[in-house]
Amino acid sequence: MSAQTPYEPKIVAFLCKWCSSAGSDLAGVSRIQYPANATPITVACSGGVSPQFVLSAFHKGADGVLVSGCHIGDCHYMEGNFHARRKLYLVKELLEFTGVEPDRFRMSWVSAAEGAKFAQVVRDFVEDLRPLGPQDKLKAERP
Amino acid sequence: MIDLGALHTQVRDILETGEVRAVVGWRRGSRGMLAEPVTIATPEEAETLVWDPTCFHNLSLTLVEERKKPSWRPGKPIAVVAKGCDARSLTVLMQENCFRRDEVYVIGVSCAGSGVLDERKLAQRLPGVEPDSAAFDGDAFVCATAGGEDRIPARELMADRCLECRDAHPKLNNVVFGEAQPRAFDPPFAALARFEQEQVGVAERWQFWQRQFERCIRCFACRSVCPMCYCEECVVDSINMAVGADTTAAEKANRIRWIERSASRADNIGYHMTRALHLAGRCIDCAECERVCPVNIPLRLLNNKLEREARVAFGYEPGASIDLPALVASFRDDDPNHFIR
Amino acid sequence: MSSGKRTGVFVCHCGNNIAATVDVVKVAQEMAGEEGVVCTKDYVYMCSDPGQKAVIEAIKENRLDSVVVTCCSPNLHEKTFRDNAKAAGLNSFTCEIANIREQCSWVHKDRGVATAKAIKISRSAVRRVGRNQALEPIAVGVTRRVLVIGGGIAGIQASLDLANAGLDVVLVEKQATLGGHMIQLSETFPTLDCSQCILSPKMVEVSRHPKITLMTYSEVQEVSGYVGNFKARILRKPTFVDPETCKLCDDCSQVCPVVVPNEYELGLTARRAIYIPFAQAMPASYTLDESACLGLNPIVCGKCKDVCEAGAINYDMRPRSEIVEVGAVVVATGFDLYGQDNLGEYGHGKYEDVLDGLQFERLCSASGPTKGKVLRPSDHSEPKDVVFIQCAGSRDPAQHCAWCSKICCMYTAKHASLYKHHVPDGRAWVFYIDIRSGGKGYEEFVQRTMENDEAIYLRGRVSRLYRENGKIRVLGTDTLSGQNVEIDADMVVLALAMQPSTGTAEAAKVLKIGRDKDGFLAEAHPKLKPVESVTAGIFLAGTAQGPKDIPETVAQASAAAAKVIGLLSQPQLSHAPTVARVRKAHCTGCEMCVDACPYDAIHLANGKAVVNDVLCEGCGACSATCLRAAIEVINATPLQMNEMIEAVLNF
Structure with a gap:
């Protein structure tokens, strides 16, 4: 990124296939506009998002990481989001404890019917990340 | 207090009867006052076992290492002093x-009235002196030096984890020596709470941890000494x-x-964060990682942080029961949800 | 590192849907520079016939081994393009979709920004497909037998439909007889046909059907396996009476010294320890209730055995387990009335003359304890003022159940109407919140109850009731007139909420199928899969899934049967091959994956995790939990995730 370009937070968004990715599809079908900062990676289930993926995204230079799944009780795999919630709570706590801005990691429950909510989640995240500037605490100094 | 003679008798008995094939315990080390882990297989060696404030080592590590040896075979249990x-x-x-429960014969030693000392605290308290031995004496440690005996209040010398001991009495045991009394001087997580009071904001925390992680030389001593790090392959190595x-x-x-193996800050952080997460719900605060760290990174804080979160948020206590599912392989319907949009 | 891959990337314009915002040519150019990509194309409508043909040609011409189509959501055309890749000779799993329409061109306006994002999305798909394995669906054999749990109207209907389609059925019922709650009803709304008259013939049909094995007084204790191949362990409780030998003479019951409340009559009458629930019970046989019996022992009592001339009574019967293998399960475990104890304010369980709807049904029934006369339980007098309270427990999220129990408006109208038929000079008062009478002939029925039968409908709630001078004083409000109402009632009937039965909770646990927030069984999709559970091969019928009336229950039961028939008519089932795979060298046998798996698809063998491919749904919970990277989902491996993260971040 050249010095002139204003800072745009880079977000990796892990979206579960059944709810949040479908919700983001609905945002598309409804033509709801939101910032392009979040690049989606669709996974089967939020419960399949290993804490390693989150740490790795920061390590590879993400300014923010979003994990979004089905609402509690709606998981296609019944329990996946419960697992995600517990594991990623620990990740969130650890990040904060070591001095990484808590706003850099975010979780949301977005159903397939919540296109507008998905757009809002991304908008809010981008707005919260802007004042923090580039994430360089966990970022590896490599190409 | 523990009757060492009774412990010796017990060890001799189970070796003699063949109830166990070996006993893992501590013996006098080759240098200074420090005890060292030892595996004995004959009744005659029973007398060599010691119990004093330098028995820091978590001997379950020795057992894990025994298990990794090609000579390990299922059969009679191995006894371990714990x-x-x-x-x-x-x-x-x-x-x-x-391990299966029947593979291990646990000789519990209660730390009621004892606890292990912290070498760093001792070095500060008696600078330049290497005591020949250390012993428990009520609320004090007695260190024998060339110049005589030094009686130092336990609180000043005791390892932080013992000051905050969660349970001094080994619940898991085949036989246990010593009383089932609590020993803690401080509530659990006292050092963690102190840290959190001192380093309040995100920026302060980062300042602190940045300094710690920059020092790491990735010697992997913390991993080597940890009984929970028994994987054949480390995912972050x-x-x-x-x-x-x-x-x-x-x-x-x-x-x-x-992450890369080289000791850069980001890779160091990646390593230690992964390690902390992998120990969540598994670390039982033996604090060996912190003891062996050559650059004094306060690793116990990281592990304690997640242990406390597991306890507060999920009602999970590591090491409470063999039958419990792992912290991260289970959940409750009312796990915290407030942080999710 | 040269990957040796030969990937083709096909960028769709989707007319202007993508191309107006995303520079598709630039996306194609960028992808051409990616490692392993040997061919790129952009086209106006990739999903059109010429578009698909162009992809096939490119696959052949360039000897591609994998394909990325950057277009719309995979929900729309993943199948299209995978089938297309297959038509060109590739394995369908070597085709991945990059969604640059719904997740990009439609939600962003700035061309530069949208193009940059489209490139990241496409690149991550290229990286993913680069490590995809060719897979074939897993074929699974099927057992053409069905387990139906619950012998109420839902279970009866499903069993008959299944059996008539030629499938073997095992129908398991907890109670000693078929019939469920429906057999307790006197008449059914809105036609007032007699419940026993329409249900009994079906019960007989079930018991005589050569394809149906009826197991009453039995419980499903454990179910293992997967769609097409379940194994169920069924506990057959001893009845101590041989149904084949029993002559139904009733001699045993006459001599039995033990008296306990009769469940079928909801405690309005009593029965003996040895009893038949009701005359038309099916199987037609007596049951000796072990918990009530003095001792199953000639020394203690033994009267029934002595008196039984047929010799049908055998004290030595013991519970036994039976294993049945089935290909599918229909759960029809029904409802319970919302516990009486929960509604203290209405005096239920405290005042004898405060009844619930089912008790009132028994009072109205010709075969009931009063032979069809409506009489007060307390003094057997004919009640002249009867207050019916709707929504007793329903629609009250603060105190009781949040949901509408759906059938109470109708059955209360029926009760009021039946009461007026029995006691023409009596007064029927109905407290209601709303009248919900959607259904064929339902609204007309309610209107008839109001107009012809002159039931007095009061819109409002009852605040309190208490006993006074042998009457029950009911204090309520008529919100339409704004008046407080006080009624000295002879009897009060509560339309208690419907809640999932305890059997439903047990079945959910045994079958490991989900329940909704209210405890009813969760359907796989609220609109499109209303009779499927989230577990393949397990289907739902009747009120176990949610409150519903008899016609709806029958419809759902038949629908569940139709789904099962469709499923089991296939010679083999196919299962997605994107399942978890264990890397044995890394596995330490810690069992975390076993605990994390929502499908019980993993077990340990020789100290290593083993995945049952047919049970595994590929969710990845195991992989995210494993500390040793020893288990991963094929085609969604951590290695692939790692590279996708890199691709997204230009790392």
């Missing part, structure tokens, strides 16, 4: 099927690799390099 914390660590290992009959060439070629 403090309260060591017994919790054995419990976690059994929870993870590392790009060098070691577990290879089996079913390992494909593609697998070997495509080993994921989550």
Whole structure:
């Protein structure tokens, strides 16, 4: 990124296939506009998002990481989001404890019917990340 | 207090009768006052076992290492002398099927009225002096030096983890020596709470941890000394690799390099964060990692942080039961949800 | 490192849907520079016939081994393009979709920004497909037998439909007889046909059907396996009476010295320890209730055995387990009335003359304890003022159940109407919140109850009731007139909420199928899969899934049967091959994956995790939990995730 370009937070968004990715599809079908900062990676289930993926995204230079799944009780795999919630709570706590801005990691429950909510989640995240500037605490100094 | 003679008798008996094939315990080390782990297999050696404030080592590690040896075979149990914390660590290992309950004969030693000392605290308290021995004496440690005996209040010398001991009495045991009394001077997580009071904001925390992690030389001593780090291959170590009959060439070629082995800050953080997360619900606060760290990184804080979160948020206590599912393999309907949009 | 891959990337314009915002040519150019990509194309409508043909040609011409189509959501055309890749000779799993329409061109306006994002999305798909394995669906054999749990109207209907389609059925019922709650009803709304008259013939049909094995007084204790191949362990409780030999003479019951409340009559009458629930019970046989019996022992009592001339009574019967293998399960475990104890304010369980709807049904029934006369339980007098309270427990999220129990408006109208038929000079008062009478002939029925039968409908709630001078004083409000109402009632009937039965909770646990927030069984999709559970091969019928009336229950039961028939008519089932795979060298046998798996698809063998491919749904919970990277989902491996993260971040 050249010095002139204003800072745009880079977000990796892990979206579960059944709810949040479908919700983001609905945002598309409804033509709801939101910032392009979040690049989606669709996974089967939020419960399949290993804490390693989150740490790795920061390590590879993400300014923010979003994990979004089905609402509690709606998981296609019944329990996946419960697992995600517990594991990623620990990740969130650890990040904060070591001095990484808590706003850099975010979780949301977005159903397939919540296109507008998905757009809002991304908008809010981008707005919260802007004042923090580039994430360089966990970022590896490599190409 | 523990009747060492009774312990010796017990050890001799179970070796003589053949109830166990070996006993893992501590003996006098080759230098200074420090005890060292030892595995004995004959009744005659029973007398060599010691119990004093330098029995820091979590002997479940020795057991894990025994298990990794090609000579390990299922059969008669191995006995291991275990403090309260060591017994919790054995419990976690059994929870993870590392050992079956009947493979290990646990000789519990209660730390009621004792606890181990912290070498760093001792070095500060008696600068330049290397005591020949250390012993418990009520609320004090007695250190024998060339110049005589030094009686130092336990609080000043005791390892932080013992000051905050969660359970001095080994719950998991076949036989136990010593009383089932609490020993803690401080509530659990006292050092963590102090840290959190001192380093309040995100910026202060980062300042602190940045300094810590920059120092790490990635010697992996913390990993080596940890009984829970028994994996064949460490996911965040790009060098070691577990290879089996079913390992494909593609697998070997495509080993994921989550982080690099070199000691850069980001990679160090990646390593320590992964380690902390992998120990969540498993670390029982034996604090060996912190003890062996050559650059004094306060690793206990990281592990304690997640242990406390597990306790507060999920009601989970590591090392409480063999039958418990792992912290991260289970959930409750009312796990915290407030942080999710 | 040269990957040796030969990937083709096909960028769709989707007319202007993508191309107006995303510079598709630039996306194609960028992808051409990616490692392993040997061919790129952009086209106006990739999903059109010429578009698909162009992909096939490119696959052949360039000897591609994998394909990325950057277009719309995979929900729309993943199947299209995978089938297309297959038509060109590729394995369908070597085709991946990059969604640059719904997740990009439609939600962003700035061309530069949208193009940059489209490139990241496409690149991550290229990286993913680069490590995809060719897979074939897993074929699974099927057992053409069905387990139906619950012998109420839902279970009866499903069993008959299944059996008539030629499938073997095992129908398991907890109670000693078929019939469920429906057999307790006197008449059914809105036609007032007699419940026993329409249900009994079906019960007989079930018991005589050569394809149906009826197991009453039995419980499903454990179910393992997967779609097409379940194994169920069924506990057959001893009845101590041989149904084949029993002559139904009733001699045993006459001599039995033990008296306990009669469940079928909801405690309005009593029965003996040895009893038949009701005359038309099916199987037609007596049951000796072990918990009530003095001792199953000639020394203690033994009267029934002595008196039984047929010799049908055998004290030595013991519970036994039976294993049945089935290909599918229909759960029809029904409802319970919302516990009486929960509604203290209405005096239920405290005042004898405060009844619930089912008790009132028994009072109205010709075969009931009063032979069809409506009489007060307390003094057997004919009640002249009867207050019916709707929504007793329903629609009250603060105190009781949040949901509408759906059938109470109708059955209360029926009760009021039946009461007026029995006691023409009596007064029927109905407290209601709303009248919900959607259904064929339902609204007309309610209107008839109000107009012809002159039931007095009061819109409002009852605040309190208490006993006074042998009457029950009911204090309520008529919100339409704004008046407080006080009624000295002879009897009060509560339309208690419907809640999932305890059997439903047990079945959910045994079958490991989900329940909704209210405890009813969760359907796989609220609109499109209303009779499927989230577990393949397990289907739902009747009120176990949610409150519903008899016609709806029958419809759902038949629908569940139709789904099962469709499923089991296939010679083999196919299962997605994107399942978890264990890297044995890494596995330490810690069992965390076993605990994390929502499908019980993993077990340990020789100290290593083993995945049952047919049970595994590929969710990845195991992989995210494993500390040793020893288990991963094929085609969604951590290695692939790692590279996708890199691709997204230009790392």
